[in-house]
Amino acid sequence: xxRKLLLEHINVPGIHTLDVYRQKGGYRAVEKALKTLTPDxxxxxxxKSGLRGRGxxxxxxxxxxSFLAKPEGVARYLVCNADxxxxxxxxxxxxxxxxxxxxxxxxxxxxxxxxxxxxxxYVRGEMMPQIRILERAIAxxxxxxxxxxxxxxxxxxxxxxxxxxxxxxxxGEETALLESLEGKRGNPRIKPPFPAIAGLYGCPxxxxxxxxxxxxxxxxxxxxxxxxxxxxxRSTGTKLISASGNLVRPGVYEIELGLPVExxxxxxxxxxxxxxxxxxxxxxxxxxxxxxxxxNLSLKLANGDPRLMSYESLSExxxxxxxxxxxxxxxxxxxxxxxxxxTWNFARFYHHESCGQCSPCREGTGWMEKVxxxxxxxxxxxxxxxxxxxxxxxxxxxxxxxxxxxxxWPVASAIRHFRDEFEWHVKEPLKSQETNYGIAMxxxxxxxxxxxx
Amino acid sequence: xxxxxxxxxxxxxxxxxxxxxxLNAARQIGGDIVPPAMCYYSKLAxxxxxxxxxxxKVSKGSEKDPRPMPKLVAxxxxxxxxxxxxxxxxxPEVLEARSGVVEMLLINHPLDCPVCDQAxxxxxQNLGYEHGLQKTRYEFERRTFERIDIGDKIQLHMNRCIxxxxxVFTADQITNKRVHGILxxxxxxxxxxxxxxxxxxxxxxxxxDVCPVGAxxxxxxxxxxxxxxxxxxxxxxxxPACSGKVTLWYKGENVLRVTARxxxxxxxxEFICNTCRFEKKATADWTLEHPTHIxxxxxxxxxxxxxxxxxxxxxxxxHLQEANRVELExxxxx
Numbered sequence: 121x122x123r124k125l126l127l128e129h130i131n132v133p134g135i136h137t138l139d140v141y142r143q144k145g146g147y148r149a150v151e152k153a154l155k156t157l158t159p160d161x162x163x164x165x166x167x168k169s170g171l172r173g174r175g176x177x178x179x180x181x182x183x184x185x186s187f188l189a190k191p192e193g194v195a196r197y198l199v200c201n202a203d204x205x206x207x208x209x210x211x212x213x214x215x216x217x218x219x220x221x222x223x224x225x226x227x228x229x230x231x232x233x234x235x236x237x238x239x240x241x242y243v244r245g246e247m248m249p250q251i252r253i254l255e256r257a258i259a260x261x262x263x264x265x266x267x268x269x270x271x272x273x274x275x276x277x278x279x280x281x282x283x284x285x286x287x288x289x290x291x292g293e294e295t296a297l298l299e300s301l302e303g304k305r306g307n308p309r310i311k312p313p314f315p316a317i318a319g320l321y322g323c324p325x326x327x328x329x330x331x332x333x334x335x336x337x338x339x340x341x342x343x344x345x346x347x348x349x350x351x352x353x354r355s356t357g358t359k360l361i362s363a364s365g366n367l368v369r370p371g372v373y374e375i376e377l378g379l380p381v382e383x384x385x386x387x388x389x390x391x392x393x394x395x396x397x398x399x400x401x402x403x404x405x406x407x408x409x410x411x412x413x414x415x416n417l418s419l420k421l422a423n424g425d426p427r428l429m430s431y432e433s434l435s436e437x438x439x440x441x442x443x444x445x446x447x448x449x450x451x452x453x454x455x456x457x458x459x460x461x462x463t464w465n466f467a468r469f470y471h472h473e474s475c476g477q478c479s480p481c482r483e484g485t486g487w488m489e490k491v492x493x494x495x496x497x498x499x500x501x502x503x504x505x506x507x508x509x510x511x512x513x514x515x516x517x518x519x520x521x522x523x524x525x526x527x528x529w530p531v532a533s534a535i536r537h538f539r540d541e542f543e544w545h546v547k548e549p550l551k552s553q554e555t556n557y558g559i560a561m562x563x564x565x566x567x568x569x570x571x572x573x
Numbered sequence: 574x575x576x577x578x579x580x581x582x583x584x585x586x587x588x589x590x591x592x593x594x595x596l597n598a599a600r601q602i603g604g605d606i607v608p609p610a611m612c613y614y615s616k617l618a619x620x621x622x623x624x625x626x627x628x629x630k631v632s633k634g635s636e637k638d639p640r641p642m643p644k645l646v647a648x649x650x651x652x653x654x655x656x657x658x659x660x661x662x663x664x665p666e667v668l669e670a671r672s673g674v675v676e677m678l679l680i681n682h683p684l685d686c687p688v689c690d691q692a693x694x695x696x697x698q699n700l701g702y703e704h705g706l707q708k709t710r711y712e713f714e715r716r717t718f719e720r721i722d723i724g725d726k727i728q729l730h731m732n733r734c735i736x737x738x739x740x741v742f743t744a745d746q747i748t749n750k751r752v753h754g755i756l757x758x759x760x761x762x763x764x765x766x767x768x769x770x771x772x773x774x775x776x777x778x779x780x781x782d783v784c785p786v787g788a789x790x791x792x793x794x795x796x797x798x799x800x801x802x803x804x805x806x807x808x809x810x811x812x813p814a815c816s817g818k819v820t821l822w823y824k825g826e827n828v829l830r831v832t833a834r835x836x837x838x839x840x841x842x843e844f845i846c847n848t849c850r851f852e853k854k855a856t857a858d859w860t861l862e863h864p865t866h867i868x869x870x871x872x873x874x875x876x877x878x879x880x881x882x883x884x885x886x887x888x889x890x891x892h893l894q895e896a897n898r899v900e901l902e903x904x905x906x907x
Contacts, residue, residue: 288758310622312652475759476760476761476762478623478624482677483678487677513673518625
């Protein structure tokens with residue numbers, strides 16, 4: 121049984137209220153940090169814990185905090201990125217719905233560490249219930265003296281606001297989020313300058329994911345040394361995984377990093393195996409943006425060792441045989457799922473969500489979507505497959521923000537690992553409309569590691 | 574800090590002020606190594622970084638931190654560091670990525686150059702000529718929009734737009750109240766004046782000049798002539814609103830259109846007012862200066878007066894000067 125840090129009390133009735141949350145030891149971290157630690161000590165603790173950003177990129181949170189510019193007389197901001205809209209990821213919503221005070225507690229500690237007097241939680245516009253839950257929780261915390269002027273008599277002031285998002289996936293990109301928060305069109309900014317230097321209203325800003333901020337609470341409560349003991353290597357602590365797809369028990373799970381993928385999928389403690397007694401065909405390990413992997417590579421590394429749920433192990437082998445941790449949106453596909461259709465579905469999403477600011481992403485996402493649509497519906501040509509690879513290469517790395525990469529990777533990886541299925545859609549246009557390609561040899565152990573490209 | 578920093582672009586070193594962008598450093602060197610720019614406009618703050626045609630490779634970050642930058646960077650928005658080494662046309666990677674960007678720019682462009690007023694002075698045409706493929710790989714219907722009139726003098730032809738945002742910045746910065754922006758997102762985003770609110774600002778005509786393609790065109794010049802049949806002449810008038818320094822485009826004795834003067838990068842030198850642009854179309858309104866210098870690479874110079882002057886290298890070589898004596902005398906007479 122893995123340790124739970126964030127979701128330990130998730131099943132306690134009324135945990136969303138301040139009273140129950142405090143009975144279960146809530147807001148200890150605020151008291152500890154504000155009364156016994158200096159802001160720099162909090163930053164140092166988080167840095168030492170090795171906590172890595174839970175939003176997708178996996179950048180060490182403590183490091184990000186220490187980069188924050190601290191000019192005299194300029195306000196600093198902490199912004200919580202709760203614009204969770206990655207297909208396959210729903211962990212932040214779960215956390216905010218059931219245990220909103222965990223986020224608020226984390227926000228208070230993190231704001232204190234960064235010296236922010238005003239902090240924002242930018243919540244995806246579609247999550248209206250969560251916005252109401254958070255606002256209610258903030259009001260409760262304020263009434264209890266945990267927010268506002270002179271928190272717990274420490275002399276530290278903090279105002280916390282919830283901002284409903286503009287309703288676009290791109291607003292989850294940190295600079296687009298800041299633009300949107302300022303009331304402008306949510307276009308990503310051109311970096312540099314990074315938000316740590318000039319972010320919200322031109323002031324130094326840190327943007328962190330909901331889970332990263334909530335994870336600060338156990339780090340302060342138990343100390344960085346305790347936190348570091350959980351996990352493996354540079355992937356420390358626990359991670360929320362939103363498991364979806366053809367699983368017996370999909371849902372949000374808190375895992376200790378380093379859990380084998382095989383155990384996560386098949387053990388009864390977690391997902392309980394593939395639904396309806398079918399076999400696993402492929403997985404997307406970290407939300408729609410990361411490369412898709414066939415079953416054999418999902419469970420085992422290219423050298424035959426088991427693949428673990430950690431930042432390093434998932435990206436082992438680069439893009440040739442690996443993927444990424446991403447935001448923890450774990451999607452499993454059984455043998456009856458069509459990879460071409462799924463790739464088209466992702467491409468359609470990125471086409472719809474591209475902001476249209478820079479040309480490769482604006483035009484390329486639409487192009488890929490159209491070609492994939494043609495392939496999926498049996499009108500494709502053999503040359504389309506190479507065309508897709510070429511277009512995805514021309515988008516990747518040439519765009520302002522990572523949305524271009526996120527659009528290119530699923531397409532490139534699907535073709536890299538499932539080319540035969542794409543070819544089958546071209547060769548058998550009628551059959552492909554009625555039946556599925558099936559599992560082919562994706563679930564077989566690979567004979568030897570092959571590095572392509 | 575005012576010490577100059579040294580940057581090397583394609584093997585050519587130049588010393589520039591700190592804070593200069595790679596693109597502007599390259600423009601100080603000049604020539605073929607200047608990256609093309611479709612969205613960057615030096616007179617508009619905040620422009621650039623969007624079209625990605627100016628991407629370059631930074632093979633050495635700086636003297637202090639010699640690591641190369643991991644990705645290709647937009648040269649118009651990346652500032653130089655001391656000791657930075659940049660590869661533009663010497664890097665095959667850059668050229669390939671740039672041709673990819675040009676292909677992306679063209680897939681939804683209608684390629685209606687034969688009926689487009691911008692043809693002949695179109696940045697996208699030049700770019701496509703240099704970097705584009707001969708044949709498109711895009712086999713789908715291109716996005717289409719209805720034409721929109723912005724006021725009675727300007728027409729927006731959204732099909733041709735490459736979403737460089739220059740006109741949006743112009744509306745933001747040159748004119749005093751913005752009635753101009755972007756609607757929607759992705760490849761269906763469009764330039765819009767909210768519900769076709771006419772831009773009646775006195776400087777609104779400048780959006781025509783900043784547009785790198787034929788998306789914003791002058792309705793008073795629409796379908797009047799091809800630009801390469803007209804002769805540009807620099808002229809000025811005493812204008813109360815603007816500098817009054819313009820280029821008149823003549824066909825015979827008629828002034829077909831008036832534009833601001835543009836430099837070699839297609840950027841206007843000074844923005845002009847709508848009165849000068851749309852209403853003063855008689856030679857009598859203007860004091861003529863001299864024929865406008867048009868680069869001999871441009872199609873506009875192809876049938877005109879500009880230059881019988883032999884290249885400087887010939888003038889310096891006495892032997893060749895002697896050989897070209899007849900031509901030189903002709904030039905002197907002209």
